[in-house]
């Protein structure tokens with residue numbers, strides 16, 4: 031018997047340091063997260079503050095950024111960390127993606143020196159949490175339509191509007207909020223507790239239950255001029271952050287798929303049907319082979335995109351290729367694994383149904399599969415078909 035990643039000799043593509051990082055993240059997930067994650071999912075609660083400190087000590091928060099207490103690791107190392115985190119639960123990877131690739135990245139890339147000094151070291155350590163408010167109730171795929179406004183009043187900015195579906199919202203110390211101004215879309219740092227800023231959690235989720243999802247309400251929120259991110263102008267500001275988080279998902283989704291496949295290989299080896307192990311039937315083996323193939327292809331694509339990112343040549347369209355393929359295939363793998371587990375597949379005793387319903391969110395956030403198809407379609411034809 032050979033493990034799916036061994037079949038593809040994936041390790042031969044990785045450096046010693048990358049393998050070590052992957053193994054360390056896996057170890058911490060095995061020890062501190064896996065034993066509890068199904069319980070958090072069932073309860074719909076996440077000990078986010080405690081987890082952020084654990085993840086901060088592990089060094090994965092903003093690990094691909096340089097300076098300000100960040101680890102400055104390569105893209106493949108970051109991707110492998112996302113893979114291991116998402117093998118535990120997509121909600122955990124979401125916490126890390128939003129903290130490191132969206133909130134911290136926005137400050138790191140577009141912030142003033144004072145903003146970086148104030149927030150980044152504490153966020154890298156997991157002592158402070160950030161969220162990223164782009165989506166609104168009526169504008170998800172089309173953030174360019176946003177209604178949240180920021181208006182100048184004397185030396186201050188006054189923000190009004192509502193953001194929805196915001197990961198980490200109610201556990202955040204700072205929200206990166208994108209708003210329309212007279213000079214186009216700009217980003218603002220809104221500290222928790224600012225008068226007029228309220229946060230309400232989204233309840234009754236069936237997916238990503240081990241993740242905090244919130245509504246941010248900005249009602250006359252007054253901020254000093256220094257709260258604006260000076261380096262981000264226009265929609266390219268927030269969209270530039272999305273490239274980072276989408277890249278993490280290219281690896282992360284394969285982590286969820288790998289966890290499903292490993293659980294299913296173990297299950298089908300011990301489950302007897304019609305007096306023989308389920309794994310001994312040709313129909314089962316065809317499913318297992320197809321899943322290992324898609325998993326391996328997705329991992330090879332992820333590492334390839336990671337190497338392009340490290341070389342500084344990765345384009346947003348290439349990130350879309352990875353996000354579209356790997357989330358779509360991970361969801362297919364999770365569903366196929368569920369069939370092999372039979373009735374057991376619908377319980378939280380196994381990770382498969384949890385990954386499957388989580389991946390429904392992953393398919394939608396960070397650009398829906400349709401949006402990524404359109405990005406690729408535009409690249410191939412030169413014709414934007416969004417509108």
Ligand code: TGC
Pocket residue numbers: 123124125127128162164165170171172173174197264265266267269270272273275346395396397398401405416
């Ligand atoms: P469009 O006119 O094409 O572009 C406006 C400006 O943005 C630039 N641009 C990008 N820049 C950097 N990276 C990208 N990927 C970019 N895509 C576009 C573009 O060059 C232009 O710049 P400039 O200087 O000329 O002004 O914009 P559009 O309004 O037609 O929209 C294009 C579209 C549909 C692709 C974009 O709006 C889009 O990606 N929509 C999807 C929105 C989305 O993904 N939202 C995610 C919210 S965050 C989230 O989900 C977190 S989930 C939690 C977790 O990660 O775990």
Ligand code: FAD
Pocket residue numbers: 128161162163164165167168169170171172194195196197198238243391394395396397398399400401415416417
């Ligand atoms: P819509 O944009 O209304 O799309 C509905 C359907 O229409 C989709 O199938 C879509 O593909 C399709 N569609 C849209 N436009 C087109 C088109 N031009 N052509 C064809 N089909 C189209 N956002 C944040 O800003 N920060 C966060 O931290 C965050 N976290 C999230 C966490 C969770 C659990 C979830 C579920 C979402 C999160 N989001 C976050 C929001 C997420 O980015 C949006 O849900 C996503 O961008 C889609 O927007 P929407 O839900 O409004 O769907």
